[in-house]
Amino acid sequence: MMLWQQIPDLEDTKKYLSELYIQKRLPHALLLIGEDGNAALPLALGFMQYLHCDHPNGFYPCGECRSCKQTQNLFYPGFHFVLPKFSTSSQKSESEDDTDVASAFYRLFKENPFISYDDVLKEVKGKNKQALISVKDIEQIIQNISYSAVGDKYNIVCIWKPEMMPAAAANKLLKTLEEPPPQSLFLLVSSHPEELLATIISRVQQYRVPAFSEKDITDYLITQFNINQDKAQEIAFISNGNINKAIHILNNYEEYTALLNDFKEFARLAIKFEMASIDQWIKKYESEGREALKRFLEYSLDIFHYSLLQHFHLQDKIKATQQEKDFIAKFYPYANEDNIPKLYELFNDAYHHTVRNANVRILLTDLFLRCNELFKKKVNV
Ligand SMILES: [Zn+2]
Numbered sequence: 001m002m003l004w005q006q007i008p009d010l011e012d013t014k015k016y017l018s019e020l021y022i023q024k025r026l027p028h029a030l031l032l033i034g035e036d037g038n039a040a041l042p043l044a045l046g047f048m049q050y051l052h053c054d055h056p057n058g059f060y061p062c063g064e065c066r067s068c069k070q071t072q073n074l075f076y077p078g079f080h081f082v083l084p085k086f087s088t089s090s091q092k093s094e095s096e097d098d099t100d101v102a103s104a105f106y107r108l109f110k111e112n113p114f115i116s117y118d119d120v121l122k123e124v125k126g127k128n129k130q131a132l133i134s135v136k137d138i139e140q141i142i143q144n145i146s147y148s149a150v151g152d153k154y155n156i157v158c159i160w161k162p163e164m165m166p167a168a169a170a171n172k173l174l175k176t177l178e179e180p181p182p183q184s185l186f187l188l189v190s191s192h193p194e195e196l197l198a199t200i201i202s203r204v205q206q207y208r209v210p211a212f213s214e215k216d217i218t219d220y221l222i223t224q225f226n227i228n229q230d231k232a233q234e235i236a237f238i239s240n241g242n243i244n245k246a247i248h249i250l251n252n253y254e255e256y257t258a259l260l261n262d263f264k265e266f267a268r269l270a271i272k273f274e275m276a277s278i279d280q281w282i283k284k285y286e287s288e289g290r291e292a293l294k295r296f297l298e299y300s301l302d303i304f305h306y307s308l309l310q311h312f313h314l315q316d317k318i319k320a321t322q323q324e325k326d327f328i329a330k331f332y333p334y335a336n337e338d339n340i341p342k343l344y345e346l347f348n349d350a351y352h353h354t355v356r357n358a359n360v361r362i363l364l365t366d367l368f369l370r371c372n373e374l375f376k377k378k379v380n381v
Contacts, residue, residue, distance in 0.1 A: 003046030018059035029186040034209035037116030037244025078150035084164040163195035211241030270371035307335035
């Protein structure tokens with residue numbers, strides 16, 4: 001796959017990066033900052049393809065030359081890709097886990113270059129395990145770049161989520177950044193640069209990758225998934241410039257729209273406290289499982305957030321569908337300045353208990369009870 005061609009728009013960013021190279025201003029290390037699941041990672045990997053292309057077409061790799069053909073699958077002598085893996089404390093042996101994470105990444109990336117690290121963890125069912133970039137990973141990379149000769153091309157190391165690198169590994173990397181091997185380029189792709197060591201930050205040139213526009217996402221959804229304009233526009237609007245979120249909503253569209261109905265029913269029952277119907281509601285989530293419950297709890301947090309925006313007359317900041325907005329316009333007095341901190345805490349706790357295998361029935365019964373009290377603090381508007 002030729003990644004830059006697949007990334008909608010962002011022409012300024014592609015131009016900026018390719019001109020660094022053309023004008024021989026390419027630093028030894030670049031930090032691309034951007035939301036997980038958006039353009040930063042495919043841009044970095046696409047930039048690797050660009051730098052290895054024999055006959056780039058303006059600021060796009062040609063896609064035809066020998067290098068372009070070879071770099072399409074991202075396994076290539078001058079490419080080194082590092083991502084966080086599970087620490088050795090997990091059940092399986094280290095090498096097994098390594099392969100799991102890396103191969104899950106390549107599999108998912110081929111289907112959708114806008115994947116998030118969470119997607120990879122979900123794929124290997126590793127959400128509760130500790131993932132990191134280890135000292136050994138960094139040592140391995142340093143060794144690899146000192147041994148692989150790539151002619152006049154760059155030896156490129158892409159480190160995805162460098163913020164998941166403990167201090168020992170970061171210091172090891174720092175030494176290399178201070179004295180980089182010739183013809184090497186380090187591309188760090190981070191969604192949380194504030195978690196990086198200041199010494200690392202001082203050694204890299206930073207570039208913030210912009211989010212996509214609503215139009216970019218709309219067009220992308222229409223061409224890639226063959227859906228109609230209205231639906232694409234609605235999804236682009238609620239995904240707030242994140243293309244991965246848009247794809248997830250599209251792939252689970254029915255479930256997504258059903259969440260609003262679930263929340264409406266939850267709120268109605270919590271306010272009226274009808275035991276028999278509450279029992280039915282809980283049964284549904286008992287049978288649907290934890291992933292569904294986690295999505296419901298996350299969704300509820302969004303609704304509370306939107307309610308607060310409504311209180312502050314920031315309706316235009318509410319990234320929701322028209323149906324959701326209509327509901328929030330009625331619901332928001334129930335979630336207000338007084339009780340929202342408690343609602344946030346309650347639903348966040350419920351989320352973490354769900355992750356840790358709490359009993360769903362007990363958890364939800366408690367949630368209904370507590371919400372019954374909290375929703376009584378309705379304000380008059
Ligand atoms: Zn080429």
